[in-house]
Amino acid sequence: MNIERRGFLAGATALAMPRIARGAEKLLLKVVPEGDLAILDPVYTTATVVRNHGYMVFDTLYGFDDQNVVQPQMVEGHVVAADGKQWTLTLRDGLLWHDGEKVRARDAVASIRRWAARDSFGGALMAATDELSAPDDRTIQFRLKRPFPLLAEALGKPGTPMPCMMPERLALTDPNKQVIDMVGSGPFRFITNERVPGSRVVYEKFAGYVPRNTGTPSGSAGPKVAHFDRVEWHVIPDGSTAVNALISGEVDWVQTPAVDLLSLLRDKKGFKVETPDPAGGIGILRFNALFPPFDNPAIRSALMWAVDQAEYMTAAWGTDRRLWKDGVGVFSPGSPMDSQVGMAALTSKRDFDKVKRDLLAAGYKGEKIVLLGASDYPDINSLALVAQDMLKRVGMNVDLQAEDWGTTVQRRGSRKPPAEGGWNIFFTYLNGTNNDNPAGQLGIRGNGPKAWFGWPSMPKIEALRAAWFEAPDLAAQKQICEDIQLEFFKQAPYLPLGCRYAPTAYSSSLTGVRSSFIQFYDVRRV
Numbered sequence: 001m002n003i004e005r006r007g008f009l010a011g012a013t014a015l016a017m018p019r020i021a022r023g024a025e026k027l028l029l030k031v032v033p034e035g036d037l038a039i040l041d042p043v044y045t046t047a048t049v050v051r052n053h054g055y056m057v058f059d060t061l062y063g064f065d066d067q068n069v070v071q072p073q074m075v076e077g078h079v080v081a082a083d084g085k086q087w088t089l090t091l092r093d094g095l096l097w098h099d100g101e102k103v104r105a106r107d108a109v110a111s112i113r114r115w116a117a118r119d120s121f122g123g124a125l126m127a128a129t130d131e132l133s134a135p136d137d138r139t140i141q142f143r144l145k146r147p148f149p150l151l152a153e154a155l156g157k158p159g160t161p162m163p164c165m166m167p168e169r170l171a172l173t174d175p176n177k178q179v180i181d182m183v184g185s186g187p188f189r190f191i192t193n194e195r196v197p198g199s200r201v202v203y204e205k206f207a208g209y210v211p212r213n214t215g216t217p218s219g220s221a222g223p224k225v226a227h228f229d230r231v232e233w234h235v236i237p238d239g240s241t242a243v244n245a246l247i248s249g250e251v252d253w254v255q256t257p258a259v260d261l262l263s264l265l266r267d268k269k270g271f272k273v274e275t276p277d278p279a280g281g282i283g284i285l286r287f288n289a290l291f292p293p294f295d296n297p298a299i300r301s302a303l304m305w306a307v308d309q310a311e312y313m314t315a316a317w318g319t320d321r322r323l324w325k326d327g328v329g330v331f332s333p334g335s336p337m338d339s340q341v342g343m344a345a346l347t348s349k350r351d352f353d354k355v356k357r358d359l360l361a362a363g364y365k366g367e368k369i370v371l372l373g374a375s376d377y378p379d380i381n382s383l384a385l386v387a388q389d390m391l392k393r394v395g396m397n398v399d400l401q402a403e404d405w406g407t408t409v410q411r412r413g414s415r416k417p418p419a420e421g422g423w424n425i426f427f428t429y430l431n432g433t434n435n436d437n438p439a440g441q442l443g444i445r446g447n448g449p450k451a452w453f454g455w456p457s458m459p460k461i462e463a464l465r466a467a468w469f470e471a472p473d474l475a476a477q478k479q480i481c482e483d484i485q486l487e488f489f490k491q492a493p494y495l496p497l498g499c500r501y502a503p504t505a506y507s508s509s510l511t512g513v514r515s516s517f518i519q520f521y522d523v524r525r526v
Contacts (some may be wrong), residue, residue, distance in 0.1 A: 003127055024072040027229040029510075029520060030251040032242045035377055037201050041179040042162035042192075043115050043320075044443060046452070047409045048281075048431050049162045050405045054516050055220065056231070057098075058164035058184035059187060061089065061108065061140075062156025063221030066515050070152045071221035073105070073212065074185070075140075084147030087113045089140040093367025096208040097167050098189045105134035109169035112155070113165045117175035120452075121440040122163065124469055125154045148469075150439060157519060158220045159434030160442075183210070187226040187521045198406070201233040203520075219516045226525035227512070237376035237404070246271065246505060252525075253506035255518050258378060259318045265505050272508050275323070275501045277517050279436070281429035282328055283312060283497035284443060285387055288424050289456035293369075298362035300492035304345045306355045306390050309498035316382040317500050330444060330485045332435040336474065337481040342489045346496065355394045357464050366397050370418040372411060372426040373402040380405065383497055411454045426453070429500065432517060436483060436494060437477070438465045443494050456493040 033052070039045045064072040072078075078089045095103035109132055114124030126132075131143040142151065155163050159470035165171075170179050188203035195201050211223035234251060236242040239258025243265065245251045257265060257273070265271045285307075287294040294300050309326035317323040327347055331337040347376025369391060374380040381402070388400045403411070408426055415424040436439040444465070445451040446458025464484045471477040504518065512522040 002130055017346045023511050029228040029231045029523065029525075030246065030521070031200075031231065031233050031253040031254070032236050032251055032255060033233045034256045034518075035237075036043070036198050036404065036406040037195075037233070038180055038197070038409055039178060042160075043118055043162070043175070044178045045409060047405075048382075048429075048517070049420055050261070051158075051162050053201070054162040054164050054457065055186065055517075055519055056183050056188040057186045057190045058078070058162070058166065059095075059186045059224075060156055060220070061165065062152050064153075064156055064158055064222045065216070065218040066434075068219075070156050071215060073156065073221060074108075078152065079404075082143075083469065084149065086156070086222040087142040087144070087151050089142075091138045091140070092210075092212070093138070093183055094210045096210075096476050097185050098146070098183050098206055098288055099167075100208070101491040102137070103185050104137045104163070105140045105167075107136075107171065108140050108165050109134045109167045110168045112163070113159065114175050116165075119157075119161050120442055120445050121150075121154045121157055121439075123450075123465075124439060125151060128469075135157065139159045144375065148440075149471075150217040154439070156220070157434070157440055159432045174182075177371065187211075187224045188231060193253045196210075198404075199235050201409065202230045203233075205229045217512070217514060217522045219514065220519070224519075225519040226521050231520050241276070249507075252437070252510060253504070255504055256287060256379070256502055259316075259320075259323070260501075260507070262318075262320075262503060267430065270508050271492040271505055272510075273503055273505045274513070275486060275503050276513060276515050278515070279432045280325075280499045280501045281330060281431035282332070282435055282499050283383055283429050284427065284499060285383070286412075286426050286428065286443070286454050287456075287494060288418070288422065288454050289493065290415060290454075291366045291419065291422070291424065293364050294424060297357060297491050298408075299489055300365055300495075301345075302355055302362055303391075304489060304492055304495055305348070305358070306350060306352060306394050307346055307497065308350055309346060309496070312383055312386050313498035313500060315386045316379040322501070323503065324500045326498045328496050330435075330441065330488050330496070331481060333499050335436040337437045337478060339478070339482045339485050342480040342486045345489045352393045354493065357392060359396070364396070368397045368399050368418070370424045371376050371398060371400045372404040372408045372423050373400055374408055374427070375402045375405045378449035379500070379502070380427050380429075387425070387427070415455070427497075436470045438481065444484065444488060446491070446493065454493060458493065459485070461488050461491065467522050 031188050035049050044512040061074045076090045076092045077370040116126040130145045187209045189206045191202040205226040216220035242254045243261045246254045260288045313324035373384040414422050442452040446461045468480045
């Protein structure tokens with residue numbers, strides 16, 4: 001146990017003892033997050049822990065409710081004119097930044113541009129935009145080259161990277177550089193001087209936040225009311241220690257409890273175990289397409305036939321089939337774009353000897369494969385361990401390098417050769433509604449240097465994705481997505497490892513937990 005954790009647990013034990021100021025106790029929420037907050041900028045990275053942090057500090061123009069319907073958030077509403085080629089958005093009155101300055105339309109314009117430079121969906125929106133302007137302090141105007149019916153959906157997408165609004169002075173930061181000054185307009189302020197990297201993050205209620213006065217708290221939409229004066233994230237990498245802290249009352253919430261301890265929590269009174277995000281997350285083995293051997297699509301696609309999704313999901317999430325699904329392709333299971341086309345590559349009987357022969361025929365020359373593990377994320381580390389065994393069984397030279405997730409999040413952005421601190425493979429989950437269609441699906445972008453980490457060039461998938469935005473109806477969209485999936489199996493920018501539905505555990509004294517990704521407004525103690 002490290003020094004910071006010893007200090008936290010000692011303090012938490014003291015907090016669990018009787019206190020004189022019992023009323024103040026209800027104003028503090030203590031959470032064990034899914035991992036360390038190594039990066040602060042929710043536009044710069046696709047790490048979900050940073051997205052969750054972003055929704056504490058920042059706000060978005062739109063949100064999605066539990067029915068996956070887009071709703072106004074920072075905007076009062078919008079008007080569409082000129083046959084769908086002009087959108088006029090009006091900001092709600094009374095919005096403030098944490099430094100006391102008013103939120104203005106030019107802040108939003110700069111924020112949209114910065115976010116769109118790094119986001120798949122945002123990039124498609126800007127490609128359809130002729131002019132984005134702020135005619136006055138409350139008006140955001142898009143003049144489009146062609147209709148873009150999904151404009152509000154793009155600006156409210158709850159997937160990563162977060163389409164957050166920042167003050168103009170921050171939003172003008174180069175999209176390829178991190179913003180570290182956490183001035184948002186969200187329900188909580190980030191307390192910079194109390195952050196201890198690898199150990200603690202602190203937020204305090206922003207008194208100047210004005211929630212929407214209409215709608216129902218749902219998903220990432222509706223009024224966002226902060227009932228706690230202070231929210232503390234305490235990083236506890238060891239799963240048993242985290243769950244014990246919850247049971248003893250040292251913390252209120254463990255965002256992602258260890259799977260093998262779920263039954264313990266379910267059997268105890270005073271705790272709730274739920275799977276709040278119905279969208280789930282697709283586990284993936286992501287290739288670096290810049291360097292051998294995975295610059296060769298034939299080598300990548302040959303490995304598809306070695307994947308047993310049930311083996312990966314069982315290793316990461318146990319045998320409880322409520323927590324995962326196999327037979328998963330490119331798009332979210334059960335979503336309108338989901339398809340079984342080409343799925344034989346993942347569902348046929350596995351034949352490791354055949355895969356070994358196919359790898360040699362494709363040109364694998366015994367290159368060392370650098371895998372990035374995640375020692376503090378058991379569900380990701382389990383994927384790495386199964387992959388290590390799989391790759392060895394098909395004759396690959398594997399070097400699994402264990403490190404914490406924060407290091408992986410930073411290292412996966414490196415384009416150096418694997419022998420110089422780069423990588424060949426990392427593991428993660430493509431989370432949420434991003435995976436419902438090609439608009440936000442990060443892993444299928446094939447635009448080379450501008451693609452997500454791994455940087456594959458797949459012009460046919462890019463062309464199909466562009467055609468999807470122009471499709472006249474749902475049937476045409478579905479056909480294009482089938483074509484995308486067929487090409488995906490040829491190009492294999494990543495290997496799908498199954499879809500998980502992550503549980504969360506918290507004290508039953510808490511109520512108001514939203515049914516979506518983890519958010520901390522609306523939550524109160526009863």
